[in-house]
Amino acid sequence: MMLEIRGLSAHYGRIEALRGIDIAVDEGELVALVGANGAGKTTLLRALSGVHPASAGAVRFEGRDITALMPERRVDLGILQVPEGRQVFGPLSVEDNLRLGAYRRHGPDVEADIRRMFQMFPILAQRRRLPAGTLSGGQQQMLAMARALMGQPRLLLLDEPSMGLAPILVAEIFTAVKELKRQGTTIFLVEQNAHAALAIADRGYVLETGRVVLTDTGTALLHDARVKEAYLGL
Amino acid sequence: MTSTFLQFLFSGLTLGAIYALAGLGFSIIYNASHVINFAQGEFLMIGAMATVSLVGLGLPLELAIPLAVAIAAAVGVALARFAVVPAGDASVVTVIIITIGASILLRGVAQVVWDKEFHALPAFSGTVPISVLGATMLPQSLWVMGVSLAAILALGWFFGRTMAGKAMLAVSYSRLGAQLVGVPIRRVLLTSFALSAGLGAIGGIVVAPITFTSYEAGVMLGLKGFSAAVLGGLGNGLGAVLGGLVVGIAEAMSAGYLSSAYKDATAFVIILVVLFFLPNGLLGHKGSERV
Ligand SMILES: Nc1ncnc2c1ncn2[C@@H]1O[C@H](COP(=O)(O)OP(=O)(O)O)[C@@H](O)[C@H]1O
């Protein structure tokens, strides 16, 4: 297993946001995590990136215990996240945002990767000199994704990439996710948009108030009566 | 009439340059941590007092100054490392109170290490006044303005052109975003204190031949630097420079045309006016950015 989460708990003060999570992601897999607002999805990704401390349990990445590793060391290992709300560097140019995505890397292949990102998201090439804050929500989402890709992810964590986007942009984002998977990137996708996420996922987990309550293949979850009722509005 | 005005203007620009450096120090630390470091003025004092001591030990100025700047930077890093970092996730207000405590401590230590006397540094290139358009100016004023300008340009280059500088700015634009691309935010915090302290020390040193220095010299310099930073919009580098010049010129004009008793009051009036009418400063963003 590439990523193994065992009994992971996390708190905000006395609130227990994660209560003993067990999740595993294999190399090359696209695994979806779905759940209602407030279930703990973002907290889990924050713990995986090391920006929120675990209060119990362990996270292993490629066999190594990373539970207490600093965020920048996890980036070095190839764990990159596209956070909820994009978190682009608004006053910096689109191009600088991409360069900062490669902050832990050095060497000439950074320029080649920037060109690759511009091919993947042509709108970013057009806006390369503009402050990131002037982009639309969908464009910022693409920038956040491209910025994470600049870090050469082995494991890409996506937190609700479709949130607040028009349907046509949602489709574009999900196409990009599928393409990344095809190229071999391992992806852990968090979504409230359960239908879209489970439809492209190899496997999925359902999170409720900090606990995993269901896990199966993406297709099986899509057809699961409980999932349909609770998350697909069917 | 115009020559008196010019006279006041020169003295205002000289003071303003120092307030600009102090204000930049506030802004750099604010950007890295959202902390307002009320020990900023002490960095100016430490730079000047350390230079006085080193010169007293027989070191030439060109050696004493870089050494004193390094000492101030080291004090800045120590302050961050042993007082700010351990506060961890404590509220910003808590950390601000810690920096106020640190400033009192640093003044106390300065009193013990040095003394309570006023000290002057020798002027860098003599004290023969230069006359400009009927007004006169000390050569040291040119040093103050020139060195400040060079420091400001170097800082502009660092934050505008280097990846290390942009990464520090990124922390202020989105702390989470910066962490997620692997910017080590603790090192950014330490660097911001080193930079602010070094910058403050430079300001304190170049102005010391004009204003004298003592263990208490940092109090007023710090407050005026703070009003410069607030006037320009906290966290805005260009704003801090403009704010510094405005505070300096306002101070020199009120001292010259009204009474030198109002000299220090000017900065306080400016802080109050800004807080009431321009809460985001001259160049600050309107409303709240990034939600
Ligand atoms: N900064 C915070 N302080 C306190 N509680 C929080 C904070 N962030 C999230 N929570 C709480 O933790 C729980 C999980 O939140 P989150 O991980 O954001 O859920 P999701 O991403 O699934 O919507 C929620 O009950 C939320 O109210």
Ligand SMILES: [Mg+2]
């Ligand atoms: Mg969330």
